[in-house]
Amino acid sequence: MITIRENPGCNLGWAVVAAFQISLHVKDKAILNEIEAFFGGIGQNKQGKNKWTFVVSSLNEIKKIVEHFDIYPLITQKYGDYLLFREAVTLIQRKEHLTLEGLEKIVAIKASMNLGLSKKLQEAFPNINQKNRLLVHTPKIPNPFWIAGFTSGEGCFFFNIGKDSKMKLGYRVRVGFQLTQHIRDRQLLILLETYFGCGKYYLANDHRHGDYIVSDISALVEKIIPFFTQYKIIGIKEQDYLCWCEAINLIIAKKHLTLEGIDQIRKLRGNMNTSRVLVESESPCLEVGKEIISNVNVIKRRLVKPIRVQEVKSGKTLNFSSIREAYLYLLNINKVSISTISRYLDTGKSVKGYIFFSVNNID
Known part of the structure; x- marks a missing residue:
């Protein structure tokens, strides 16, 4: 991000600051600590309301950020913002600001970046052309x-329980995997349809964003x-997963067709996303049932x-x-x-004409 603010102490009356930042929910502070360590301890973590932000604003330290993203470029439309940011950093390094x-x-x-110019900057620089x-036309994963x-x-990773009079118990459980992005990154989400071989891209009603959604239970089990x-x-988010x-x-075990199973799913839902109460000592999902990790591993072992x-x-x-x-x-057979x-x-x-047996090993 590029910040331009009034400062009477500067020759032109304006101070220019380039900064790189990542904000995450307070529960994910550990990730920001790892990012800070990855970049060699540069920058600092700042606490806000329900979030932590990793910020790098020193011009010398920003060099490391630029070097990283030059080697590992962004693939969303944010890459365009990065190139503009890099150009501004170069101007600042040359003291052209x-x-x-x-x-x-x-x-x-x-x-041309992010939210553009504030009203004050528009009034101060009325003749500026963006x-x-x-634009990233053909993103690649x-x-x-x-x-x-x-x-x-x-x-x-979502699931919800809704009323449905067609179901025996009066409830239907919907489960799925979803990725959401601004409409400008539509092509990236559409690319996921081919990448995973399942799911579909849906444009939101406001036409400002879209969602890649996989809701077929077989696709979720076999691919996601x-x-x-x-x-x-x-x-x-690992705990949500x-x-x-x-x-x-x-x-899969058809437990959602019983009241006991519906109740179990409700309890799991209560431990996901914004409903979760963070416990430092162990996973909230493990509080619901120690079998969660073993059941996930069952799927892995089966495959x-x-x-x-x-x-x-x-x-x-x-x-x-x-x-x-x-x-x-x-x-291709059956x-x-x-x-x-x-x-x-x-x-x-x-x-379909086949019987399946597990074996300890195959010679």
Whole structure:
């Protein structure tokens, strides 16, 4: 961010300050501590109302920030803001902000960044033309770790219980994974449809933002959960993710069709997002049930455990190193989902002409 404020002590009557900052909820202060350590202890963490902000404002320290984002560029439209920020920093480093021409260049840059110019700056610099801002037309996802980090900051793992007269108990449980961004980053969210092979982008009614949403239970179990099992969510949102996984476990087990299961899901919902009461000693979700982590690990183990598949008609058996490998093999023969294989594993029941057995190892 670039701050321009009146200061009678400056030759031109205006002070210019460049700063980099990240604000997170107070519960995620540990993440900001890690970011501070990552950059070698530069900057400082400042506490605000329900939040902490990591701020770097020293010109020498900002060099490290610029060097980092030059090597690891942003892929959202915020990249355009970064380029403008970097240009302003260069002008300040050259002390051009101490001249009227240089100051006006920085004002023009600020006019194109974030919220633009304040009313006071517009009145003080009425003839300023905005600096052209680069648009990212074809965003590319660099690696799965980027998705995990992006989700840790912007993602939402949700489930809710709504009344539905068509259901036996009068309730319907809806579960999903969601990422929301400003309309200018629409292409990035649409790209996730292909990246995950599931979900859909929805434009909000106000046409100012959009959501990438995955709500199909099979897609959540077969694609979203395995992904975030491998590429971890960090911060307090990890606890939301664990509670969310437990709710999905209950749904897979059909517990949501019982009053007891509905009550369990309500308790989990009460420990997510803004409803959570932070406990320093242990996870709030673990207070709801110690089985949460083990149930999440059950999903992980199911996906990687070796299995044997028997074809009922011929009696032929095939060995696979994991459920996912068996799923990919059967995909083009007789569509059987990962969740179906998991559900019927070791039951002895035939599914679309196949019986599934777990094995300790495969020679």
